[in-house]
Amino acid sequence: MTSAPDQPSHAARVPVELSKAYRLLNHGPTVLVSAAHGGLRNVMAAAWNMPLDFNPPKVAVVIDKQAYTRVLIEASGEFVLSVPPVALTHQVMAAGSQSGKDLAQDKFEVCGLQAALASSVGAPLVEGCVAWLECRVLPEPEMAQRYDLFLAEVVAAWADPSVFREGRWHFARDEQRSLHHVAGGAFFTTGALVQG
Template identity: 70%
Template sequence: MPPAAIPLAHAYRLLNHGPTVLVSSAHAGRRNVMAAAWNMPLDFDPPKVAVVIDKSTFTRELIEASGEFVLAVPGRAIAGQVLAVGSRSGRDGDKFAALGLEALPASRVAAPLPAGCIGWLECRVIPEPHIQQAYDLFLGEVLAAWADPAVFSDGRWHFGAEGERSIHYVAGGQFFATGEAFDVKG
């Protein structure tokens, strides 16, 4: 099912539940993807996000050169690929191709949208040299947001099948899948 556009006022909700994300980047004909467990929504209008990207990564090199990136929310169905992209360097070759991860075109940035995910945020870097160097923390303004309408609609997640649930990395190859949603009336 093709992704559905998400109003930017709801873009933060794609990350608000704290999932592990894939960070994709592209510059000068090269592309890369990595996994990142440390990310969060940061603001509403315009929507902003924060993500930690280590100095040693090829993804960071491409982001610093291009000034943009994509945060993608993978589902449990591609957890093996998520672990793999987080375990090897893109300097050794195209991880998308090596891992059989299809790359879809984004609408506002050159970085690709990793297929098989359930949500995507296209972002432009908000330059903050001090926090980038001191803490490896990158801020991004969300330019476009997309989600699989089977699991995100009307401004909220509604996870169904196990493979469609977002994943949360703990350590040592262990993940948790998002559990059941419930409402509290108050």
């Protein structure tokens, strides 16, 4: 049994219109996927994720059959995608390189991550991130079984106002930039905005 997430600190989050929620993932960041069920919680890193639709907003994420987070998602029907910045690179690597089912203690604690309460789902948000999408799984069991692909509707979306304003990313400091996994533990970060 794990402790409940800390109370949310909304000073570091502002709501994002659901019609613009896809923009939180449209630049292709690595995400932290968190889930909870029956007093247990877990978190994992996932590079294969994407927005799917605008209204209602939907996302897709690949979650391997061996992942403990998947067990909790299948049981609860919910998850959160948190977009970590460069400042959390070591925690992202830790979350992506070990399984919660093999750990004797809470994976959030092992990885040095803090949890916060979500507004619409039971899965926790990951503190220190720059965006959060609260998701409910769409019933596509054959797709999940065959391709490990989970589709979900975004029911709430949040962003750190210092980097996401007026529906756009504005990275002022390098440590706030999102991570983009390119295999073998290597990441790129976002560059400067180019207006077309």
